[in-house]
Every structure is written in structure tokens, then in C-alpha cells.
Amino acid sequence: MLILASLGIIAISLPVWFITIMAVIAGRGWSVATGLVGLAMLGAAAFVGYMAYSALMEEKMEDARYHNMERQVLAMAKKNKGSVTVADLINVGFESSQAEMVLDRMARKGICEINLEATEHTGIITYSFPELIPFGLEKQIE
Structure with missing residues (x-):
């Protein structure tokens, strides 16, 4: 879900980048403002992507902890x-x-x-x- 949100933010930022490039080519002063908006959107997308990655890694760590506990239980049962x-x-x-x-x-x-x-x-x-x-x-x- 978070990955889709990250990709959505990137997709929404594409027109902003297009407008920024066109404003730079045309020599408009407001191109800096649209460029900053585009950077902020990419920053938000990167943050959301990082949150998705962190959640996935935490889930994998929890699975690894559980499997380790299972191994300890089996060793105790064998003993x-x-x-x-x-x-x-x-x-x-x-x-x-x-x-x-x-x-x-x-x-x-x-x-x-x-x-x-x-x-x-x-x-x-x-x-x-x-x-x-x-x-x-x-x-x-x-």
C-alpha cells in the first residue's frame, strides 16, 4: 500500500517537473518555485518508500525471531x-x-x-x- 502511495506521488510530480523544465527553457522566474515543489514531492515519495521498506524489513525480522524461538523450543523438546x-x-x-x-x-x-x-x-x-x-x-x- 505504501509502495503504491510512493509511486502515486512520483506520478503526480511528473507534470510539475515538466512545467519546471518548460519554465526554465522559457526563462521564467517562477521555475525555481515549481522546482522546489517537485523536489518536495520527490522527498515525500522517498519518505513513503522508506516507510514501506522499513515495514517490510520489520516483518521479516519478526519472522526470523519467531523461527529462532521455534528452533529453541525444538532443542528444548529434544533435551x-x-x-x-x-x-x-x-x-x-x-x-x-x-x-x-x-x-x-x-x-x-x-x-x-x-x-x-x-x-x-x-x-x-x-x-x-x-x-x-x-x-x-x-x-x-x-
Whole structure:
């Protein structure tokens, strides 16, 4: 959306530049004023374009942060024989809200599931990663 706004401002500035060039050729004194208006419009277009670029880079950084957190969760799950709690993640430096968000998002994606038996037994929501449970241990956990 911001990119389109930037391109729109540039398109609108084109007639101003045309008028400025014609005024310079004709030797008119007001050509400086139209040139300044054209420069201001290009400056506005550059600012809007920069805002679009910044928003895109922030989105990419947020995705990278999330994927990094996912990798940390998977490493923790592997270390804990296929299960992770929010408290486990808090102990390694996650904020509570981040830990809940990443685990819930991974559960929605089907990467993990809430282990109802462990949750009922301990009273703490436990997330299970079936692919990371060591062979032979999966029957003991159920």
C-alpha cells in the first residue's frame, strides 16, 4: 500500500517537473518555485518508500525471531525427551507471553500437541512433540 502511495506521488510530480523544465527553457522566474515543489514531492515519495521498506524489513525480522524461538523450543523438546512447558522456556530466557505464543502457534501448526494426561497429572500445560520422543519411551509416556 505504501509502495503504491510512493509511486502515486512520483506520478503526480511528473507534470510539475515538466512545467519546471518548460519554465526554465522559457526563462521564467517562477521555475525555481515549481522546482522546489517537485523536489518536495520527490522527498515525500522517498519518505513513503522508506516507510514501506522499513515495514517490510520489520516483518521479516519478526519472522526470523519467531523461527529462532521455534528452533529453541525444538532443542528444548529434544533435551526433555519430547515435552516442553512454558516454565521450561522461561528458565532458558523466554518471556512468559513469548513462550505461550510460540507453543500455541506450534500446536496450531501441528508441530506439537497438548499432552492432556501430563497436564492433568501435574496441573501444568505440557506440550508434547511426538517426533522427538525417544523410541520405546512413547508407550511409557502414554
